[in-house]
Amino acid sequence: MYEIFERLLKEKNLKGADVTRATGIASSTLTDWKKGRYTPKQDKLQKIADFLGVSLEYLTTGKEKEWxxxxxxxxxxxxxxxxxxxxxxxxxxxxIMYDGEPLDEEDQEAILAAIEVAERTAILAAKKKFTPKKYRK
Known part of the structure; x- marks a missing residue:
């Protein structure tokens, strides 16, 4: 995980001291993290991620979660x-009738539940397919 942090610092032309000043996280914390003696808690990792302009998931795994x-x-x-x-x-x-008989209340509720699932699935699929990448945040 520290390797991702170092790579981001290099890409953004920053130093650990910049992170320390901006986030208030002690430089000893970063040093212990680098040496593998300590992994910062989630709140500190979130501050670092926010400062570097990446998600917490990217900072910890190197991968972005799919939108x-x-x-x-x-x-x-x-x-x-x-x-x-x-x-x-x-x-x-x-x-709706089945075999010439109107559907009872239980069958109607089952059909409505299936239609609700289908509606939700269709709307989400359309959003996934047609939402431009610039709005996927």
């Missing part, structure tokens, strides 16, 4: 509205 889309409040509202519309359609006389 994952998240549902917004608007997405949640849209899903709820779509489910409500579909639920209303199920409750009508012309709702």
């Amino acid at each position: 994952e889309p998240k549902l917004t409040k608007k997405d949640e509202r849209d899903i709820k509205n779509a489910l409500d519309d579909f639920k209303n359609q199920l409750r009508t006389d012309t709702g």
Whole structure:
């Protein structure tokens, strides 16, 4: 992990003293880290990562976590509205039937649960596919 720290310092043309001044972390902490006697606690690592402009994950592993889309409040509202519309359609006389019989309440709830999962999955897949890289933070 210290190797990643050293590489970042070199890339950014910085010294350990710059990190010490900016973060308030003692130089002895950095020295002990370099010698393998000590690994800084997460709060100190976060200060270092923030100063270097990288994520904590990158500082500790050298890899960035892949961006994952998240549902917004608007997405949640849209899903709820779509489910409500579909639920209303199920409750009508012309709702879904199986083998000539209307579906009972339990089967309708199972269908609604499956549709909710499908809606969520579709929205997340679309966000992952169509969100430009510059907005993936």
